Amino acid sequence: MPHYIGIDLGGxxxxxxxxxxxxKLLAKASTPTRAxxxxxxVVDVMAKAAHDIAQQAGLDISKVNGIGIGxxxxxxxxxxxVLDTPNLPGFRNxxxxxxxxxxxxxxxxxxxxxxxxxxxxxxxxxAKDTAIQSIAMLTLGTGVGSGIIIDGEIxxxxxxxxxxxxxxxxxxxxRLCGCGQRGCLEAYTSASxxxxxxxxxxxDTGQKSSLPRNTDLTSEMVFEHAEQGDxxxxxxxxxxxxxxxxxxxxxxxxxxxxxxxxxxxMIHAGDFLFDKINAAFRKHAWTxxxxxxAIAPASLGNDAGLIGAGAVAADADRKxxx
Amino acid sequence: MPHYIGIDLGGxxxxxxxxxxxxKLLAKASTPTRAxxxxxxVVDVMAKAAHDIAQQAGLDISKVNGIGIGxxxxxxxxxxxVLDTPNLPGFRNxxxxxxxxxxxxxxxxxxxxxxxxxxxxxxxxxAKDTAIQSIAMLTLGTGVGSGIIIDGEIxxxxxxxxxxxxxxxxxxxxRLCGCGQRGCLEAYTSASxxxxxxxxxxxDTGQKSSLPRNTDLTSEMVFEHAEQGDxxxxxxxxxxxxxxxxxxxxxxxxxxxxxxxxxxxMIHAGDFLFDKINAAFRKHAWTxxxxxxAIAPASLGNDAGLIGAGAVAADADRKxxx
Numbered sequence: 001m002p003h004y005i006g007i008d009l010g011g012x013x014x015x016x017x018x019x020x021x022x023x024k025l026l027a028k029a030s031t032p033t034r035a036x037x038x039x040x041x042v043v044d045v046m047a048k049a050a051h052d053i054a055q056q057a058g059l060d061i062s063k064v065n066g067i068g069i070g071x072x073x074x075x076x077x078x079x080x081x082v083l084d085t086p087n088l089p090g091f092r093n094x095x096x097x098x099x100x101x102x103x104x105x106x107x108x109x110x111x112x113x114x115x116x117x118x119x120x121x122x123x124x125x126x127a128k129d130t131a132i133q134s135i136a137m138l139t140l141g142t143g144v145g146s147g148i149i150i151d152g153e154i155x156x157x158x159x160x161x162x163x164x165x166x167x168x169x170x171x172x173x174x175r176l177c178g179c180g181q182r183g184c185l186e187a188y189t190s191a192s193x194x195x196x197x198x199x200x201x202x203x204d205t206g207q208k209s210s211l212p213r214n215t216d217l218t219s220e221m222v223f224e225h226a227e228q229g230d231x232x233x234x235x236x237x238x239x240x241x242x243x244x245x246x247x248x249x250x251x252x253x254x255x256x257x258x259x260x261x262x263x264x265x266m267i268h269a270g271d272f273l274f275d276k277i278n279a280a281f282r283k284h285a286w287t288x289x290x291x292x293x294a295i296a297p298a299s300l301g302n303d304a305g306l307i308g309a310g311a312v313a314a315d316a317d318r319k320x321x322x
Numbered sequence: 323m324p325h326y327i328g329i330d331l332g333g334x335x336x337x338x339x340x341x342x343x344x345x346k347l348l349a350k351a352s353t354p355t356r357a358x359x360x361x362x363x364v365v366d367v368m369a370k371a372a373h374d375i376a377q378q379a380g381l382d383i384s385k386v387n388g389i390g391i392g393x394x395x396x397x398x399x400x401x402x403x404v405l406d407t408p409n410l411p412g413f414r415n416x417x418x419x420x421x422x423x424x425x426x427x428x429x430x431x432x433x434x435x436x437x438x439x440x441x442x443x444x445x446x447x448x449a450k451d452t453a454i455q456s457i458a459m460l461t462l463g464t465g466v467g468s469g470i471i472i473d474g475e476i477x478x479x480x481x482x483x484x485x486x487x488x489x490x491x492x493x494x495x496x497r498l499c500g501c502g503q504r505g506c507l508e509a510y511t512s513a514s515x516x517x518x519x520x521x522x523x524x525x526d527t528g529q530k531s532s533l534p535r536n537t538d539l540t541s542e543m544v545f546e547h548a549e550q551g552d553x554x555x556x557x558x559x560x561x562x563x564x565x566x567x568x569x570x571x572x573x574x575x576x577x578x579x580x581x582x583x584x585x586x587x588m589i590h591a592g593d594f595l596f597d598k599i600n601a602a603f604r605k606h607a608w609t610x611x612x613x614x615x616a617i618a619p620a621s622l623g624n625d626a627g628l629i630g631a632g633a634v635a636a637d638a639d640r641k642x643x644x
Contacts, residue, residue: 074611134480148576150477157578158456159614164575167608169568172492180609181571246491249503253486254470254576256479286489287502289396292481 002065002317003057005050006310007100008113009042009071011035011087016049017306018057018064021314023124025307027057039090047103066322067108068313069100070116070305077156080110107322111312113305114139115154115163117263118147120308123315125300126261134257137298138165138247140194140264143178144186148255154312166190168250170243188243191219191266198222198236207232223269237269238276245280252291263298270297324387324639325379327372328632329422330435331364331393333357333409338371339628340379340386343636345446347629349379361412369425388644389430390635391422392438392627399478402432429644433634435627436461437476437485439585440469442630445637447622448583456579459620460487460569462516462586465500466508470577476634488512490572492565510565513541513588520544520558529554545591559591560598567602574613585620592619 001020008015010033017028031049034041046069054061073085080097082088097110111119118137121127127135133152139145144166148155155162166186167179174183175193187193199217202209209232210225211217225233248260266273278295285291300307316322323342330337332355339350353371356363368391376383395407402419404410419432433441440459443449449457455474461467466488470477477484488508489501496505497515509515521539524531531554532547533539547555570582588595600617607613622629638644 150472155472155577157574158580159578159611161574161611161613162576162578164578167575168490168572169606170491170494172564172568172606177608181606242494246494250490250572251576252479252483253489254484254573255477256481256484256486258480284491284494284503286499289481289483291483 002314003059003063004310004313004317005053005064005067005106006306006308006313007046007050007067007069008116008305008309009033009046009069009088010113011072014046014049015306016053017303017310018053018059019124019307019310019314021318023120023128023307023311023314025303027053028303028306029053029056033088035088039088039094042088043096043099043103046100050100050104061104061106064106066313066317067100067104067106068116068309068311069096069108069110070113070309070312071096071110072113075110075112075160077110077160080108082110083160109313109316109322111154111309114145115147115156116308116312117145117304118149118261118308119154119311119315120300120304121261121263121298122149123311124307125304126296126298127259132258134255135259135261136165136251136255136257137261137263138244140189140191140262140266142190142192144190148257150255150257165247165251168247170246185243185247189240189247191264194236194240194266195219195222197239198233201232201236209233219266223266223272227272237273241273241276242280244277246284248277248281248293248295249285252293257293259294259296261296261298263304267297324636325381325385326632326635326639327375327386327389327428328438328628328630328635329368329372329389329391330438330627330631331355331368331391331410332435333394336368336371337628338375339625339632340375340381341446341629341632341636343640345442345450345629345633345636347625349375350625350628351375351378355410357410361410361416364410365418365421365425368422372422372426383426383428386428388635388639389422389426389428390438390631390633391418391430391432392435392631392634393418393432394435396482397432397434399432399482402430404432405482431635431638431644433476433631436467437469437478438630438634439467439626440471440583440630441476441633441637442622442626443583443585443620444471445633446629447626448618448620449581454580456577457581457583458487458573458577458579459583459585460566462511462513462584462588464512464514466512470579472577472579487569487573490569492568507565507569511562511569513586516558516562516588517541517544519561520555523554523558531555541588545588545594549594559595563595563598564602566599568606570599570603570615570617571607574615579615581616581618583618583620585626589619
């Protein structure tokens with residue numbers, strides 16, 4: 001059976017894994033990125049990590065069929081070039097695909113990290129049922145990462161800027177988002193913005209709350225107090241779910257996917273969050289036709305990125321593109 | 323050169339045309355739908371219209387390579403079935419593709435009418451440059467029709483409900499849309515809703531306006547008075563453009579198309595409208611990457627639907643799917 005290496009390139013750590021073509025994870029590891037030392041060092045670290053993880057899986061790297069790389073930043077997919085990555089100095093216009101292929105002797109494919117994570121859930125996670133061919137994923141973290149897969153293909157967009165669901169504008173002239181827009185989905189529903197909305201509400205309001213004042217709250221604290229019945233925390237969580245439900249409607253109207261997958265730390269709230277998202281979706285949805293989309297939690301956790309990177313290589317190999 | 327018939331099935335009229343494979347329109351005609359007489363009569367009218375238009379183009383119908391049908395309502399694309407059409411009694415679950423193929427002896431393909439119109443602009447209209455392979459189209463009429471084409475393929479969605487950009491929610495709990503949702507793009511920017519917002523503003527406000535009171539305004543009147551400098555009419559037009567600019571941002575974030583095409587009667591306002599849409603798009607867009615999308619008026623006018631229906635047949639033929 002063919003095997004693939006997935007590399008999830010982060011600003012802090014490089015995660016690697018070996019998967020078989022079904023997406024089964026045979027080995028995984030993590031090593032510091034050493035981003036500050038520049039792109040040449042980082043590429044050496046990635047190549048060594050690829051060799052090491054192959055060995056850990058009991059394979060010589062020459063027996064690995066291909067390597068998938070999930071990288072931050074906008075990417076020129078046709079050329080395999082990282083156009084820009086704010087957290088990785090020296091990677092502007094770096095031909096990372098070919099650098100890794102040259103350093104390992106194996107064919108490589110370069111993908112955006114959020115797309116790779118979505119592809120991981122599609123290939124081996126929440127949407128692994130082969131009857132599911134179209135999904136959208138939203139990862140609720142510091143920002144709201146996003147990946148869209150239609151008919152089994154990652155939607156890159158004409159300039160590599162598609163699949164950025166976190167930056168749909170839901171509230172014209174609304175809250176300022178880190179991307180420079182106002183009213184983005186991210187500015188209401190990321191873990192960071194959910195926490196920030198709670199911090200602001202606690203500071204601004206005369207309303208009583210069990211949440212502490214004069215501190216930067218976390219989304220975990222907000223969910224914990226909401227589950228314990230604090231009215232202010234509950235309102236913040238309900239608003240997050242409301243915007244996520246509306247985001248699901250917009251994804252359905254434009255893309256009509258079979259499944260919308262939510263990932264990121266906030267999904268640990270489980271049914272407490274998903275029941276609210278589903279309720280908001282049903283409350284706001286149109287009446288002209290019934291939506292059959294499934295709204296589901298991701299199942300691969302932090303492994304989605306490295307499994308997905310490997311799966312992108314497996315998919316490219318299967319389609320004769322590797 | 324191969325030839326194709328396009329049939330644009332409307333509640334009032336059936337429009338037909340003959341195109342060559344480049345999308346050049348060789349003949350066109352229109353005939354009453356006779357919708358009230360039921361689906362069997364309508365199919366007979368369509369088949370006769372197909373024969374007649376072939377003859378008008380100097381072709382025997384047996385020499386026509388295929389027939390494309392643009393039909394209202396949700397469609398089962400795999401089976402060629404019209405699932406429901408509120409304006410055409412008797413068409414619920416009608417196997418229209420095969421009915422037309424049987425009645426004409428030519429292979430047929432069934433498409434949603436808004437998608438067909440978008441495909442017409444893609445194949446032979448505003449986006450006919452073959453370097454353009456991904457577009458979104460919004461038609462500003464009674465509603466806001468929409469079609470999305472990615473990498474040369476119409477985006478149908480998993481249940482045939484994709485590409486409904488008019489029903490993106492832009493304003494949570496906003497204006498009621500005919501689809502049952504609140505705050506849809508359509509509820510702010512269709513020609514009808516633009517006129518209605520003006521009618522409401524004239525009635526509700528103490529503000530002076532050159533627009534007549536106590537009458538149902540049209541979007542033409544609103545644009546005319548706005549161009550003449552009436553402040554209220556100008557505010558309504560600016561709001562319409564503002565929401566359309568934000569809609570373009572959302573289309574870019576999710577789909578990153580090369581071109582967004584606007585169609586429908588309101589585009590006759592020309593640069594007066596398009597300058598405002600472009601300004602709103604630029605004002606609200608993110609700063610993390612530059613958008614290269616072109617925002618352009620449709621060029622086929624009322625022929626987009628029948629040319630597009632024919633082009634859908636030509637495309638299916640070219641791809642071996644007819």
